[in-house]
Amino acid sequence: MATADHLVELRGEVLREHIDVIDAVVQATPGASRMSVVRAILDDWCERKCHEASLIQRVTDSQRNRTGNGSDAGRKRGGA
Numbered sequence: 001m002a003t004a005d006h007l008v009e010l011r012g013e014v015l016r017e018h019i020d021v022i023d024a025v026v027q028a029t030p031g032a033s034r035m036s037v038v039r040a041i042l043d044d045w046c047e048r049k050c051h052e053a054s055l056i057q058r059v060t061d062s063q064r065n066r067t068g069n070g071s072d073a074g075r076k077r078g079g080a
Contacts (some may be wrong), residue, residue: 019034022034022037022038025037
């Protein structure tokens, strides 16, 4: 969980129907707030995106290694 030092303010317009669902979740969840629900949604989304990115990287690295294009060794020595 992020500490206050890591929090930044976020402002913007959101669809009313999305806020209605968030508000319903807040009412059904003891101790929850709109922002705690939004943080949980963003945390889940970020985890999924990072996982997606790691899978994409793994697949593209595997393809490059099979074809011999763009090897890591060449890039580490200063190659493009």
